[in-house]
Amino acid sequence: MRVAIVGATGAVGHELMQVLERSSLQLDELLLYASPRSAGKELTFRSRPHTVQVTPEGPIAADVILASAGGSVSKALAHRWAEGGGVVIDNSSAFRYDAGVPLVVPEVNGEAALSHQGIIANPNCTTAIAVVAVAPIHRKYGVKRMIVSTYQATSGAGQKGMDELLEQTHMVLHGKEASHHEFAHPIPFNVIPHIDAFQDNGYTKEEMKVVWETHKIIGDDSIRVSCTAVRIPTLRTHSEAITLELERPASPDEIRALLAEAAGVEVRDDPAAKLYPMPLTASGKYDVEVGRIRESLVFDGGIDLFVSGDQLLKGAALNAVQIAEYLQTHGALKSAQRA
Numbered sequence: 001m002r003v004a005i006v007g008a009t010g011a012v013g014h015e016l017m018q019v020l021e022r023s024s025l026q027l028d029e030l031l032l033y034a035s036p037r038s039a040g041k042e043l044t045f046r047s048r049p050h051t052v053q054v055t056p057e058g059p060i061a062a063d064v065i066l067a068s069a070g071g072s073v074s075k076a077l078a079h080r081w082a083e084g085g086g087v088v089i090d091n092s093s094a095f096r097y098d099a100g101v102p103l104v105v106p107e108v109n110g111e112a113a114l115s116h117q118g119i120i121a122n123p124n125c126t127t128a129i130a131v132v133a134v135a136p137i138h139r140k141y142g143v144k145r146m147i148v149s150t151y152q153a154t155s156g157a158g159q160k161g162m163d164e165l166l167e168q169t170h171m172v173l174h175g176k177e178a179s180h181h182e183f184a185h186p187i188p189f190n191v192i193p194h195i196d197a198f199q200d201n202g203y204t205k206e207e208m209k210v211v212w213e214t215h216k217i218i219g220d221d222s223i224r225v226s227c228t229a230v231r232i233p234t235l236r237t238h239s240e241a242i243t244l245e246l247e248r249p250a251s252p253d254e255i256r257a258l259l260a261e262a263a264g265v266e267v268r269d270d271p272a273a274k275l276y277p278m279p280l281t282a283s284g285k286y287d288v289e290v291g292r293i294r295e296s297l298v299f300d301g302g303i304d305l306f307v308s309g310d311q312l313l314k315g316a317a318l319n320a321v322q323i324a325e326y327l328q329t330h331g332a333l334k335s336a337q338r339a
């Protein structure tokens, strides 16, 4: 099988290569694409140098095309890439809300991937991390309302976001004033309740993505979802405080037992031992950490919990590769035309 990465030099591209090295995909050849700025650059995969090429504007001769070069690039080119016969698994928001494009988290709605027409969308990172924990609860107890407050790492803005955190922190520590390019305000020693553009209803687009994408992935528009999305000065891994109102009451012990069996989840919940989800422990991990599971003081029989999930992995690269693995396991990967 031949796999292509579009956006190979970016933060998610880097993680895609790491995840592919450990993946069960029967990968024979890897093609790497980025902008003309990176053409000719060499990246190492399976201990061998691979040359980065300029992203094609026409069909890509690969069975799986993992795209993470931003929404405008995908919007303009993804349909053309898929004309090579392979499937595009797109990390941007360009196609997530299109009716004919499945939006997939394999643990939750893997079967949706099987009905693709050339493009499968990888969800927004915050939503992907949340639904891994919330979908099993919804299946058993029925989620009526879901209130989310996020603590999102700078990795959500790509490599440039992480670089800005490090560089600007260095500036501040040396008595200089921090500037900002990737974020609405300086990020060091700050917390910014503004990710993506404000919408007419006062929510940001990032917050509305959590609403729209939770509905599409779980397949239930009746869940009332509200989100406050906040950028914090960490390098990677998003955390989220989630409050759930349930149709059928559940105790914290029942939720702990349910999530202990759930795919993609690691229950990390022993406050007496100072064990709970944190970016420091969840970074680099495939599973989403879930903890601080307790009874809601607001909704009778409801639940409060806290999750930390690596945005670059389950929120992006890992989920994309898991979609490809799901297609392979179900015999649904077509062979692309060879150039």
Ligand code: A2P
Binding pocket: 006, 007, 008, 009, 010, 011, 012, 013, 033, 034, 035, 036, 037, 038, 039, 055, 068, 069, 070, 073, 157, 158, 159, 160
């Ligand atoms: P490049 O490194 O050549 O700019 P990140 O999200 O970490 O910023 O990464 C974005 C990725 O998307 C990088 O690999 C970047 O390549 C790539 N990219 C950005 N613009 C384009 C473009 N117009 N065509 C193809 N790839 C692009």
